Amino acid sequence: MRVIIxxxxxxxxxxxxxxxxxxxxxxxxxxxxxxxxxxxxxxxxGRQEKLGNQYQRxxxxxxxxxxxxxxxxxxxxxxxxxxxxxxxxxxxxxxxxVQAAIGENLDFTPDGLAKRKRSDFSPDKVRQAWMxxxxxxxxxxxxxxxxxxxxxxxxxxxxxxxxxDTSNLILDPDLxxxxxxxxxxxxxxxxxxxLASIGTDVTTMLSNSPQLSNPDRIKIATYQSMLREADVSxxxxxxxxxxxxxxxxYGESATLKKEISPRLEAYNTAHDELIGLLGMLxxxxxxxxxxxxxxxxxxxxxxxxxxxxxxxxxxxDVFLDTRVGAFEGKxxxxxxxxxxxxxxxxxxxxxxxxxxxxxxxxxxxxxxxxSEQMTTGVTEITxxxxxxxxGATEQAxxxxxxxxxxxEISGMSRHNSDNAQQATTLATQVQDTxxxxxxxxxxxxxxxQDIFKAADETAEIVKTIDEIAFQTNLxxxxxxxxxxRAGDAGKGFAVVAEEVRNLAQRSASAAxxxxxxIRRSKDLADRGVGQSKEVEQSLGQIREKSVKAAEIIRxxxxxxxxxxxGIGQINEAVSQLDQVTQGxxxxxxxxxxxxxxxxxxxxxxxxxxxxxxxxxxxxxTPVRHAELTPEDWSSPKVAPKHTAAPAPRPVAPTPTAPTPTAPxxxxxRNGHAPSNSLTGPKSHAEQIIPLDDNDFQxx
Amino acid sequence: MKETQPNEGSSRGVAGQFLRFSLGDECYGLSINxxxxxxxxxxxxxxxxxxxxxxxxxxxxxxxxxxxxIELRNRFAMPAEAKLPKRCALMVESQVMxxxxxxxxxxxxxxxxxxxxxxxxxSAPQFCGKLDTHYVDGLSMFKNEVIIxxxxxxxxxxxxxxxxxxxxxxxxxxxxxxxxxxxx
Numbered sequence: 001m002r003v004i005i006x007x008x009x010x011x012x013x014x015x016x017x018x019x020x021x022x023x024x025x026x027x028x029x030x031x032x033x034x035x036x037x038x039x040x041x042x043x044x045x046g047r048q049e050k051l052g053n054q055y056q057r058x059x060x061x062x063x064x065x066x067x068x069x070x071x072x073x074x075x076x077x078x079x080x081x082x083x084x085x086x087x088x089x090x091x092x093x094x095x096x097x098v099q100a101a102i103g104e105n106l107d108f109t110p111d112g113l114a115k116r117k118r119s120d121f122s123p124d125k126v127r128q129a130w131m132x133x134x135x136x137x138x139x140x141x142x143x144x145x146x147x148x149x150x151x152x153x154x155x156x157x158x159x160x161x162x163x164x165d166t167s168n169l170i171l172d173p174d175l176x177x178x179x180x181x182x183x184x185x186x187x188x189x190x191x192x193x194x195l196a197s198i199g200t201d202v203t204t205m206l207s208n209s210p211q212l213s214n215p216d217r218i219k220i221a222t223y224q225s226m227l228r229e230a231d232v233s234x235x236x237x238x239x240x241x242x243x244x245x246x247x248x249x250y251g252e253s254a255t256l257k258k259e260i261s262p263r264l265e266a267y268n269t270a271h272d273e274l275i276g277l278l279g280m281l282x283x284x285x286x287x288x289x290x291x292x293x294x295x296x297x298x299x300x301x302x303x304x305x306x307x308x309x310x311x312x313x314x315x316x317d318v319f320l321d322t323r324v325g326a327f328e329g330k331x332x333x334x335x336x337x338x339x340x341x342x343x344x345x346x347x348x349x350x351x352x353x354x355x356x357x358x359x360x361x362x363x364x365x366x367x368x369x370x371s372e373q374m375t376t377g378v379t380e381i382t383x384x385x386x387x388x389x390x391g392a393t394e395q396a397x398x399x400x401x402x403x404x405x406x407x408e409i410s411g412m413s414r415h416n417s418d419n420a421q422q423a424t425t426l427a428t429q430v431q432d433t434x435x436x437x438x439x440x441x442x443x444x445x446x447x448x449q450d451i452f453k454a455a456d457e458t459a460e461i462v463k464t465i466d467e468i469a470f471q472t473n474l475x476x477x478x479x480x481x482x483x484x485r486a487g488d489a490g491k492g493f494a495v496v497a498e499e500v501r502n503l504a505q506r507s508a509s510a511a512x513x514x515x516x517x518i519r520r521s522k523d524l525a526d527r528g529v530g531q532s533k534e535v536e537q538s539l540g541q542i543r544e545k546s547v548k549a550a551e552i553i554r555x556x557x558x559x560x561x562x563x564x565x566g567i568g569q570i571n572e573a574v575s576q577l578d579q580v581t582q583g584x585x586x587x588x589x590x591x592x593x594x595x596x597x598x599x600x601x602x603x604x605x606x607x608x609x610x611x612x613x614x615x616x617x618x619x620x621t622p623v624r625h626a627e628l629t630p631e632d633w634s635s636p637k638v639a640p641k642h643t644a645a646p647a648p649r650p651v652a653p654t655p656t657a658p659t660p661t662a663p664x665x666x667x668x669r670n671g672h673a674p675s676n677s678l679t680g681p682k683s684h685a686e687q688i689i690p691l692d693d694n695d696f697q698x699x
Numbered sequence: 700m701k702e703t704q705p706n707e708g709s710s711r712g713v714a715g716q717f718l719r720f721s722l723g724d725e726c727y728g729l730s731i732n733x734x735x736x737x738x739x740x741x742x743x744x745x746x747x748x749x750x751x752x753x754x755x756x757x758x759x760x761x762x763x764x765x766x767x768x769i770e771l772r773n774r775f776a777m778p779a780e781a782k783l784p785k786r787c788a789l790m791v792e793s794q795v796m797x798x799x800x801x802x803x804x805x806x807x808x809x810x811x812x813x814x815x816x817x818x819x820x821x822s823a824p825q826f827c828g829k830l831d832t833h834y835v836d837g838l839s840m841f842k843n844e845v846i847i848x849x850x851x852x853x854x855x856x857x858x859x860x861x862x863x864x865x866x867x868x869x870x871x872x873x874x875x876x877x878x879x880x881x882x883x
Contacts, residue, residue: 470739470784470785471739473809474737474738474739474787474809477718477737477809477811477812478736478737480716480731480812481718481731481734481735481736481737481812482736484716484731484732484812485731485732485735501811501812
């Protein structure tokens with residue numbers, strides 16, 4: 001059982017439902033088949049009977065003709081042999097043709113004949129006997145003629161009987177056709193034979209001695225009573241029954257009465273006459289009839305019987321056709337009904353399948369989508385919590401860095417403060433120095449001014465000297481002039497004048513030099529003054545700047561103090577952050593644990609959904625997702641309940657997680673193999689999904 | 700020490716002692732025979748003569764003698780110069796119509812007395828563009844300097860009109876006009 005269930009798990013639900021209906025359809029098919037078979041049996045039965053009739057037609061002809069031939073051969077009648085022989089040959093040919101066509105169907109095979117101990121009565125053998133008879137007809141004695149004719153006739157009668165047996169005619173199931181068959185298969189052949197015998201024997205008797213002897217009369221009486229009882233009344237009774245029962249079996253035959261009645265009347269008439277004749281022959285001492293008249297009476301009866309036989313077989317065929325037709329109709333109806341029911345039930349099955357599958361598929365799609373989203377959500381939560389955790393770690397690290405940096409900054413700030421102090425001191429010193437420099441400068445300026453004054457005074461003096469030199473020079477020149485005018489007397493004077501001029505020149509040049517030097521020193525003094533002015537300016541700027549610097553430094557010092565305060569506050573804040581971070585980390589741990597648990601629940605849910613999908617779609621088709629509406633997602637209560645459910649079964653591969661799965665579920669190639677597992681579907685479902693409600697309370 | 704040569708007052712290009720003086724950038728020379736004396740003009744009383752020619756910058760009292768002053772700068776068509784502290788007047792005597800006249804030549808600066816040889820004196824009339832060549836006797840080289848030797852007689856001659864006017868002015872008043880000089 002388990003093996004079957006496992007095998008069935010390969011197929012999806014729709015396929016299994018189809019299997020159920022297939023099972024019932026098989027039953028139905030079997031029943032329909034049986035009905036058809038029965039109908040076929042009846043049809044074949046009827047057809048076989050018809051084959052028998054077909055086979056018997058040449059046999060009946062032979063029976064009649066051989067009988068006539070016997071009478072002709074024994075010179076009882078005055079029929080020519082040749083035409084009879086020709087027609088008998090013809091009939092034999094017809095027989096052979098029929099034998100070739102349907103001989104095997106009617107068991108006219110060596111085995112078939114041997115089984116029924118009729119090996120001597122194959123058509124070939126009978127024909128052989130006839131050929132022999134025909135060939136040696138002229139050389140035979142009347143007894144031999146009779147005997148050989150008997151052989152042939154017996155052969156034909158045996159073939160009649162064989163065909164009747166093998167064609168089921170002898171087992172005809174309907175009363176109307178059965179009694180008709182009795183007429184054609186048994187009664188009339190027997191009668192024809194008898195009539196031939198009567199024709200031969202009685203005519204011979206009459207020919208031999210018109211006054212019939214008592215044994216003859218007894219024989220004739222026997223013939224008569226047999227003819228009357230065994231043949232005529234039998235035939236009449238049979239046909240009566242046939243007429244009566246006609247309506248009860250497949251309706252009234254339209255042609256029965258039409259064909260049979262006239263011929264029956266002719267038959268009755270002919271036979272009544274013959275029977276009467278025979279009675280008279282028995283009774284009457286006087287010759288009642290001539291052999292020729294008797295023979296013609298016999299021949300009339302013979303012919304009427306043959307005609308009746310023809311009609312009878314024809315009508316028997318009609319009966320058979322009707323019956324076969326009725327059975328064929330029945331069969332066709334059965335098949336049609338079966339097909340219709342088959343189609344209807346198939347339609348019904350498909351509709352039911354669809355009605356089951358549709359909502360199931362929808363629900364499964366919704367579930368699948370839901371499980372997907374759940375898994376995604378859980379993944380997101382997990383990753384978020386991970387990133388949060390790592391973020392917290394980073395945060396802590398950053399906070400440490402901040403603390404270290406703050407320490408540095410604090411140190412630098414103190415350093416700044418000290419530097420600012422020093423700078424202030426220096427600035428003040430600079431100011432002092434500058435002030436003293438300025439006063440020095442002023443002194444220097446005064447000194448330079450003095451230099452100017454002195455130079456000016458000196459220049460005055462020099463100017464005077466120059467003036468003197470000039471005058472002296474002039475004087476000397478004048479002296480020179482006088483000396484020149486004086487001529488020789490003034491030579492000495494000229495010399496003196498020259499010397500004086502030289503002196504004057506020297507004075508002048510000395511004065512010039514001195515003036516130059518004074519000018520130069522004044523220039524230098526000028527330059528000095530200029531420089532000192534520049535220096536004073538620079539000093540002024542320096543002072544200004546140092547004042548500014550001192551101010552700025554004061555500001556720096558104040559700012560540094562503020563900075564220190566600020567750093568203190570930052571420190572506080574950082575330590576607070578640190579605490580908060582630790583708190584976060586702890587909370588993160590919890591969150592991660594919860595989300596991992598949620599993740600495992602989501603996986604189980606997913607597994608269940610995949611299983612159901614596998615059942616509905618087969619293992620290889622993708623799970624169709626449906627769009628979830630917000631209402632589909634009720635508020636997720638993550639209550640991790642550890643129920644005692646079995647571990648999730650290995651599931652069939654879905655497109656999102658195409659992993660090779662456990663041995664239980666093999667990928668369905670084409671889950672439509674119609675298996676004949678006829679176990680109840682309900683028990684199956686419960687065994688396949690052994691989850692209980694507890695598992696789903698967690699979602 | 701230069702010796703005076705016994706020369707008979709030759710006024711042309713003959714060696715002798717020359718008095719060098721400067722006017723502006725150029726150095727001039729005058730034979731010492733003609734020069735009586737050199738008088739400084741700074742602060743000296745020079746009486747201007749109104750209505751006289753421009754080159755006559757005034758008259759001067761030389762120990763009782765009235766001497767007209769000829770501004771040589773003006774005479775030689777040089778622009779007037781204000782600052783000349785060493786300005787002197789050369790008392791030049793000259794024979795005019797058989798009279799011995801003393802005229803003052805105002806010069807920028809007196810340099811010295813030099814002895815010039817004959818061969819040093821060259822006559823180069825093309826040299827001086829500004830100077831009327833009438834006045835130039837010749838040129839001389841002294842220590843690579845060019846001395847333009849001038850003829851005082853010619854100067855006085857060409858200035859006779861003004862000189863006459865100046866003397867008449869003196870003559871009419873009978874006294875030396877006193878006043879501030881503007882020739883400085």
